[in-house]
Amino acid sequence: MYSTTATDASNFVSTFxxxxxxxxxxxxxxxxxxxxxxxxxxxxxxxxxxKVAVQNxxxxxxxxxxxxxxxxxxxxxxxYGWAGWKPMNKAPxxxxxxxxxxxxxxxxxxxxxxxxxxxxxxxxxTPVKLNLVSLDVIHSIFxxxxxxxxxxxxxxxxMMWFLxxxxxxxxxxxxxxxxLRHSYMNxxxxxxxxxDYTSWYADSSKVITATEESVPGAEGLKIxxxxxxxxxxxxxxxxxxxxxxxxxYGEKQVVIREGKEVTVTVDDExxxxxxxxxxxxxxxxxxxxxxxxxxxxxxDDDISKIIEYMKSLNDK
Amino acid sequence: MNTQKEFGEPxxxxxxxxxxxxxxxxxxxDHKRIGLLYLFSxxxxxxxxxxxxxxxxxxxxxxxxxxxxxxxYNAFFTLHGIVMIFAVVIPGLPxxxxxxxxxxxxxxxxxxxxxxxxxxxxxxxxxxxxVIISQFAGDGPPDTGWTFYxxxxxxxxxxxLPxxxxAFVLGFSSILTGLNFLVTIHRMRAPGMTWxxxxxxxxxxxxxxxxxxxxxxxxxxxxLMVVAERTLHIGFFDPxxxxxxxxxxxxxxxxxxxxxxxxxxPAMGAISEIITTFSHKTIFGYKFMVVSVLAIxxxxxxxxxHHMFTSGMSGTALYTxxxxxxxxxxxxxxxxxxxxxTMHKGSIDLQTPFYWAIAFIFVFMIGGxxxxxxxxxxxxxxxxxxxxxxxxxxxxxxxxxxxxxxxAMHYWFPKITGKMYDKTWANIGLILFFIGFITLYGPMFYxxxxxxxxxYFDYDEVFHAGNIISTMGSWVLYSGLAIIIINLxxxxxxxxxxxxDPWGGKTLEWTIPSPPPVENFTETPVVTKGPYxxxxx
Ligand code: HEM
Ligand SMILES: [Cu+2]
Ligand SMILES: [Cu+2]
Numbered sequence: 001m002y003s004t005t006a007t008d009a010s011n012f013v014s015t016f017x018x019x020x021x022x023x024x025x026x027x028x029x030x031x032x033x034x035x036x037x038x039x040x041x042x043x044x045x046x047x048x049x050x051k052v053a054v055q056n057x058x059x060x061x062x063x064x065x066x067x068x069x070x071x072x073x074x075x076x077x078x079x080y081g082w083a084g085w086k087p088m089n090k091a092p093x094x095x096x097x098x099x100x101x102x103x104x105x106x107x108x109x110x111x112x113x114x115x116x117x118x119x120x121x122x123x124x125x126t127p128v129k130l131n132l133v134s135l136d137v138i139h140s141i142f143x144x145x146x147x148x149x150x151x152x153x154x155x156x157x158x159m160m161w162f163l164x165x166x167x168x169x170x171x172x173x174x175x176x177x178x179x180l181r182h183s184y185m186n187x188x189x190x191x192x193x194x195x196d197y198t199s200w201y202a203d204s205s206k207v208i209t210a211t212e213e214s215v216p217g218a219e220g221l222k223i224x225x226x227x228x229x230x231x232x233x234x235x236x237x238x239x240x241x242x243x244x245x246x247x248x249y250g251e252k253q254v255v256i257r258e259g260k261e262v263t264v265t266v267d268d269e270x271x272x273x274x275x276x277x278x279x280x281x282x283x284x285x286x287x288x289x290x291x292x293x294x295x296x297x298x299x300d301d302d303i304s305k306i307i308e309y310m311k312s313l314n315d316k
Numbered sequence: 317m318n319t320q321k322e323f324g325e326p327x328x329x330x331x332x333x334x335x336x337x338x339x340x341x342x343x344x345x346d347h348k349r350i351g352l353l354y355l356f357s358x359x360x361x362x363x364x365x366x367x368x369x370x371x372x373x374x375x376x377x378x379x380x381x382x383x384x385x386x387x388x389y390n391a392f393f394t395l396h397g398i399v400m401i402f403a404v405v406i407p408g409l410p411x412x413x414x415x416x417x418x419x420x421x422x423x424x425x426x427x428x429x430x431x432x433x434x435x436x437x438x439x440x441x442x443x444x445x446x447v448i449i450s451q452f453a454g455d456g457p458p459d460t461g462w463t464f465y466x467x468x469x470x471x472x473x474x475x476x477l478p479x480x481x482x483a484f485v486l487g488f489s490s491i492l493t494g495l496n497f498l499v500t501i502h503r504m505r506a507p508g509m510t511w512x513x514x515x516x517x518x519x520x521x522x523x524x525x526x527x528x529x530x531x532x533x534x535x536x537x538x539x540l541m542v543v544a545e546r547t548l549h550i551g552f553f554d555p556x557x558x559x560x561x562x563x564x565x566x567x568x569x570x571x572x573x574x575x576x577x578x579x580x581x582p583a584m585g586a587i588s589e590i591i592t593t594f595s596h597k598t599i600f601g602y603k604f605m606v607v608s609v610l611a612i613x614x615x616x617x618x619x620x621x622h623h624m625f626t627s628g629m630s631g632t633a634l635y636t637x638x639x640x641x642x643x644x645x646x647x648x649x650x651x652x653x654x655x656x657x658t659m660h661k662g663s664i665d666l667q668t669p670f671y672w673a674i675a676f677i678f679v680f681m682i683g684g685x686x687x688x689x690x691x692x693x694x695x696x697x698x699x700x701x702x703x704x705x706x707x708x709x710x711x712x713x714x715x716x717x718x719x720x721x722x723x724a725m726h727y728w729f730p731k732i733t734g735k736m737y738d739k740t741w742a743n744i745g746l747i748l749f750f751i752g753f754i755t756l757y758g759p760m761f762y763x764x765x766x767x768x769x770x771x772y773f774d775y776d777e778v779f780h781a782g783n784i785i786s787t788m789g790s791w792v793l794y795s796g797l798a799i800i801i802i803n804l805x806x807x808x809x810x811x812x813x814x815x816x817d818p819w820g821g822k823t824l825e826w827t828i829p830s831p832p833p834v835e836n837f838t839e840t841p842v843v844t845k846g847p848y849x850x851x852x853x
Contacts, residue, residue, distance in 0.1 A: 144767025
């Protein structure tokens with residue numbers, strides 16, 4: 001998991017450290033120095049020891065000194081920050097390109113061969129360029145161990161790059177507040193050796209999450225884990241943000257369609273509508289506008305698999 | 317001292333006007349009574365905000381749910397932020413101590429527009445009521461954070477409109493106070509009080525007033541645009557309507573960064589008064605103090621972009637904002653150097669307000685230095701939107717403005733109430749408060765450095781230890797706070813009578829009785845000397 005001691009988890013750790021410790025070091029010295037001087041004055045010139053104050057209206061030379069020196073220090077601090085940031089702005093040409101899609105409240109990583117994963121799986125010592133896409137509100141992708149972060153703004157092209165330098169697992173957080181389950185919007189960055197990555201990448205199944213193959217409807221479950229449906233829907237009857245899948249298929253459901261309450265039976269057609277056009281019918285008691293359409297990402301075949309999985313969750 | 321005998325005029329607290337009881341306060345146009353109206357409103361809201369903070373910290377003592385769910389937590393930090401920023405620290409020092417003392421310190425009978433002054437308080441109360449309504453009306457309290465970022469603020473089912481409109485109305489109250497102070501300072505200074513004979517607290521209010529007047533309308537129009545977008549679906553900020561979410565952030569911070577200076581400048585002014593008075597020494601580098609206040613107010617307009625380093629601005633914009641951020645720190649540094657030099661060879665009277673002032677300098681330095689770290693582009697990328705930022709701004713606005721507020725409350729307490737507070741309890745409260753403050757926010761720097769994002773209801777086990785310490789700090793801080801407030805209220809009843817000049821201060825408020833008479837001065841004072849004239853005669 002995440003540790004700050006992996007000093008070279010990415011190429012940006014050392015540039016961060018330079019600017020952080022440079023400023024923190026100077027600041028600490030000044031803080032201690034000024035505090036000691038201040039406390040010394042308070043003891044030395046307290047009115048028991050110093051009955052009469054010596055008036056002094058100021059000293060222009062001193063003022064100039066303590067204006068100019070801080071300005072020089074500030075410019076040096078600015079310089080290190082800028083020098084450390086500059087390379088972040090320009091990704092190497094040969095970087096591995098991965099599209100990172102954020103939605104409330106999950107990340108999904110899409111590879112050039114069509115592979116998709118809820119975790120960011122990457123090879124060590126290869127520059128990685130993430131193309132950042134948000135489907136709903138602003139999110140922010142933050143990998144503390146790599147010292148990188150970038151907002152993911154809907155409707156705006158953005159990218160972020162880094163060079164992973166250590167094999168291991170690292171935490172990835174959403175760091176721009178995005179609603180109810182913001183603090184659960186996490187993923188893991190898995191940095192693999194080149195061989196492991198190549199075999200992972202070659203595995204043509206779209207999904208990588210290890211769920212038991214034997215579970216009925218397992219393929220549908222994998223698709224949903226991948227798409228982040230489980231951030232809002234549970235399989236065990238608990239209400240997270242949307243209704244649970246448990247005992248859903250074949251039941252009657254009250255929905256609001258064009259402002260009127262209607263009762264429908266949950267069948268294939270209904271579920272397809274619920275996934276492709278979620279806001280046309282809103283389940284009674286749930287908020288509108290939270291679930292986005294999956295028309296662009298899920299095929300009819302995927303949806304049938306999801307339905308298979310839902311059916312497996314009925315008690316009968 | 318008995319005002320009746322000495323001046324033949326009743327103090328403002330005893331004055332019998334047209335109305336009685338509560339009405340003699342809420343219909344009063346006396347700047348002193350209005351100052352106290354603000355004081356009580358702000359203290360009540362501060363108590364609410366602080367209790368929300370205490371509960372949030374309790375929730376964070378362990379990962380997972382402790383006392384509330386994520387929806388409640390999100391609503392809590394939203395209300396906490398709105399209350400603390402818009403209803404406590406922005407009006408804070410100007411509306412309470414500015415109202416009470418500005419006219420007296422410049423030798424005037426009242427502010428320029430007394431009725432407008434009362435109207436500002438009505439607006440303030442209206443804004444607060446709207447924010448309270450947003451908590452109970454509709455589908456649930458707002459949950460966007462005090463920043464109302466688009467497009468989330470258009471997606472949420474929380475009740476946004478009254479909250480946003482409430483913040484808008486609070487902004488208007490602030491604009492009118494600023495306008496009033498500007499005219500008062502330009503027009504109503506006592507004969508002989510040239511600009512450079514004006515004390516530093518009025519100077520800081522003057523700089524603040526310009527910021528209030530010029531920056532607040534920006535948030536006003538922005539919040540109205542949010543209202544229009546939510547009701548009429550005009551696409552300003554929501555990309556799904558063709559709007560631009562970064563435009564919102566620019567507009568929001570164009571106000572909200574200068575707003576930080578609305579909070580901190582008057583605090584610096586009050587600290588300057590306290591340090592000279594208790595050092596019995598004129599301020600070191602008066603002119604530089606004046607220039608630095610004006611410089612902060614001016615440069616403060618041009619650094620808003622440092623809240624948006626990871627949002628997606630161009631490189632040129634990024635480093636310009638970064639450089640300006642470093643430069644705006646310089647005048648603050650100059651002020652710290654001058655405060656410390658004022659103590660040099662002084663004859664320091666160690667009273668509670670002075671302790672608050674040195675505690676202020678210490679926490680303000682920590683807040684400022686952590687601000688330098690955040691201003692640096694490479695460091696900001698990692699630390700932005702983590703607990704490091706939460707620690708930083710609490711050190712500046714709570715450590716800075718909050719400490720100055722409590723310092724000012726003790727410093728002017730004898731003048732305002734005519735009573736002395738109990739010194740022992742005041743000091744005990746301060747010590748607990750200080751220890752609690754450092755224990756509460758210190759660990760948050762570390763948590764943020766380790767990567768814990770802000771506005772997180774739940775967190776990984778790696779962040780547990782830091783959160784436990786921080787939560788325990790909040791208990792100590794809260795006890796200190798309770799002692800401080802209870803002590804001041806108890807002193808209202810039991811305190812000794814205050815003389816007109818208990819500290820040996822030189823500014824004009826110490827030349828009139830405590831509490832001041834209704835008209836402040838029986839004879840308009842004529843100013844011939846600088847504001848801090850301690851020369852022996
Ligand atoms: C009484 C003691 C206080 C406690 C215990 C406290 C605690 C907290 C906590 C736990 C948070 C949430 C941090 C997060 O989002 O991860 C927070 C946020 C905040 N606090 Fe305080 N706080 C206190 C006083 C103040 C004061 C005096 C101010 C005055 C400006 C203030 C302003 C804010 C703001 C603006 C936020 C951000 C809200 C948001 O994210 O939208 N707090 N505080
Ligand atoms: Cu997010
Ligand atoms: Cu988020």
